[in-house]
Amino acid sequence: MTAADTGQAQQAEQAVPIEPARQRPPHWPRYALIAILVLGTVLYGWVMWTDNWGNTYYTAAVKSMSSDFTNFLFGSFDPAGAVTIDKPPLSLWPQVVSVKIFGFHQWSVLLPQVVEGVAAIFLLHRTVRMWAGEKAALIxxxxxxxxxxxxxxxxxxxxxxxxxxxxxxxxxxxxxAMQALEPRTRTKWLLFTAFLLGCGFLAKMAAAYIVVPAFFAAYLAGSKAHWRRQVLDLAGAAVVLLASSLWWVAACGLWPGKKPYVGGSTDGTALDLILGYNGLGRVFGGEGNGNGGAAATGGGGGPGAGGASFGGPPGAGRMFGDAVGGQISWLLPLALIALAFAAVLGFRRLRRSAPADPAHRAGWVLWGGWLLVNALVFSNQKGVFHPYYTTLMAPAIGALVGAGTMWAFQQYQEREGLGRFVLPADVAVTAAWAWVLISRDTSWHGWLRYAVLIVALAAILALVLRKVPKLALALGLGAVLLAPAVWSAAAAVSTTAIASLPAAGPAEEEMPVGWDSGKLTADQRKVLDYAKSHASGAKITLAVEGGSQSAGVYIVATNETVVGMGGFDGKDPVPSVDQLSTWVREGRLRFVLTGGGMMMTDEKTVIERSKWIKQNCKPVLTAGESGTLHECTDA
Incomplete structure (x- = not known):
């Protein structure tokens, strides 16, 4: 090769662009997410290593649903298929599948809950990462x-x-959907969104619709499509939402064969349950939705059922009150601060006609609307309200805190305007609120307020000195998360919590034997043994008056066919007097237990059943607080 050829070759090599080496994304976010998922698994799954059967109202239903397809489809509380639980059965179906695979054990009942909880953490991370970035998503x-x-x-x-x-x-x-560039792809994801909202309805009925206005507003804020396309998208989503929500309601009304009475309704229809007890009644109150007894618990009455377990009186301060504050409000001020700054900045951008990212704007509207609408409804809810309802606010708080923290940190690093003071203010406000919450009962981990104060002061000092910004941010996160982390850990390992009224923090009363324990007391065992030994071939071993808490433990702890008369709170008109007479006449039922319920009622159906029992049954065994066993003959 001549010198000329060599020179030409070198020029050719120089003319070919050299592709720069691809920079691999850092691995630490993946490891951080795994660590958070493991943390969630431990916190949620610790209960599987205890002797806890969860809420026996639902656990009994899971066992009953696993025995028959009709029971499975409609969510029957009892094996005889007399009455359903007072909600659609979607949330119990995975538990039934788990029980069918692994057998009926306390851990197999609770395993799907752990999986669902960890899945929610993962999906929240993925959602916020698309909207606000990796670091915000991890937070x-x-x-x-x-x-x-x-x-x-x-x-x-x-x-x-x-x-x-x-x-x-x-x-x-x-x-x-909001980040999709192609209209058809956007529509597809939007319809999928409507379907999932409908699935939420099948888990807890009308409560799922509380967030629908937030999704609607976020779509309008983030869509760049022509108005005709928007109308078509929203109309299609509305159809899918209604179809995925109401197919089970239609099945309840159109089922041609024998099916259970819909628990909680006044006429046995799912539509009545939606519009009444589990719908508008929850918001506006009314019969069966007052805060006064076991009937109003929506998952079992119990110790303390008339006081703080109901979340305190309606009003603007409910989310920060004694009953709810320690459950959800630790970072609520921080989320509201982030939302307020986002609104101010968005308004300024609008006034300047500055270019905006519609998808990013839709995220703020979605999560901000999610938080505000739920807080507004919960705060003013006059019907049944429990602190655990506020778990619905947690994803929005997490998203807003994550995005707001990273924005505040960016402003802090850039040292521009008043924004640079937001991060220290966030730490100070959140730590001060934690001090207030912990101080409400210093006998329960009262030391925690001093620990939060020390970490918060260290974080604020580091932020002021500006020497190590990342360490300052880590200290700030530690300060705001320390108190809820301790409360969460204590809730995870608690052995006295009442599963039908879940709450973190100081326990009002310990769980008595037989309450959500899945174990029969000595008196209950005596009642059941007597009924079994004298059943004379009756398919229904025992019918129990007094609501689900009286009957549930018999279903969970045994393989006998036990019917809870009156459904959840004992007020449902099932079995009717005619049904009882038929069961006794046909030899399907011989024994009825009364007097073991948690409440008294003047409901007409309960009075009629009691009158029938007095006329057709004779007391054969008295078993203390478990009630009186009657042997029945049809007149």
């Missing part, structure tokens, strides 16, 4: 995992865990 996931009421509710088998998962999944698909 959001951590905040959600360490929300005390979320830990308390996820370690039980109440309906809220599946309910929240469906709505977080809807937020994920909605965020995908």
């Amino acid at each position: 959001a996931a951590l905040v959600y995992a360490l929300t005390p009421i979320t830990v308390a509710i996820t370690r039980t088998n109440n309906t809220d865990t599946m309910f929240v998962l469906m709505l977080v999944a809807a937020a994920y698909t909605f965020t995908r």
Whole structure:
């Protein structure tokens, strides 16, 4: 090769652009997410290593549903298929599947809850990452995992865990829709969002619709489509939402064969349950929705059922009150600060006609609307309200805190305007509120307020000195998360929590034997043994008056066919007097237990059953607080 050829070759090599080496994304976010998921698994799953059966109202239903397809489809509380639980059965279906695979054990009942709780953490991370970035997403996931009421509710088998998962999944698909560039892809994800919201309805009925206005407003804020396309998208989503919500309601009304009475309704229809006890009645109050007894608990009455377990009186301060504050409000001021600054900045950008990112704007509207609408409804709810309902606010708080913290940190680093003071102010306000919450009962981890104060002061000092910004941010996060983390850990390992009234923090009363324990007391065992030994071939071993808490433990602890008369609170008109007479006449039922319920009622149906029992049954055994066993013959 000549010198000329060599020179040409070198020129050719120089003319070929050299592709720069691809920079691999850092691995630490993946490891951080795994650590958060493991943390959530431990907090939610610790209960599986205890002797806890969850909420026996739902656990009994899971066992009954696993025995028959009709019971499974409609969510029957008892094996005989007499009455359903007072909600749609979607949240219990995974528990039934788990029981069918692994057998009926306390851990197999609770396992789906753990999976659903961890899945919600993961989906929240993925949703916020698309909207506000990786670091904001990790903070959001951590905040959600360490929300005390979320830990308390996820370690039980109440309906809220599946309910929240469906709505977080809807937020994920909605965020995908807002970021889609192709109209058809956007519409597809939007319809999927509507379907998931409908699944939320099948977990907890009308409560799922509380967030629908937030999704609607976020779509209008983030859509760049022509108005005709927007109308078509929203109309299609409305159809899917109604179809995915109401198919079970239609099945209840159109089922051609024998089916259970819909518990909680006045006429046996799911529509009445939606519009009444589990719908408008929850918001506006009314018969069966007062805060005064076991009937209003929506998952079992119990110790303290008339006081703080109901969340305190309606009003603007409910979310910060004694009953609710320690469950959800630790980071609520921080989330509201982030939302307020986002609104101010958005308004300024609008006035300047500055270019905006519609998808990013939709995220703020979605999570801000989610938080505000739920807080408004919960604060003013006059019907049944429990602190554990507020777990629905946790994803929004996590998302807003994550995005707001990273924005405040960016302003802090840039040292521009008043924004640079937001991060120290966030730490100070949140630590001060934690001091107030902990001080309400210093006998329960009162030391924690001093620990929060010390870490908060260290974080603020580091932020002021500006020497190590990342360490200052870590200290700030530690200060705001320390108290809810301790409350969450305590909730995770608690052995006295009442699964039907889950709550973190100081326990009002310990759980008595037989309450949500899945174990028969000596008196209950005596009643059951007598009924079994004298059943004379009756298919229904025992019919129990007094509501689900009286009957549930018999279903959970045995393989006998036990009927809870009157459904959840004993007021449902099932079995009717005619049904009881038929059962006794046909030899299907011989023994009825009365006097073991948690409440008295003047309901007409209860009075009629009591009158029939007095006329057709004779006392054969008295078993203390468990009640009186009657042997019945049809007149």
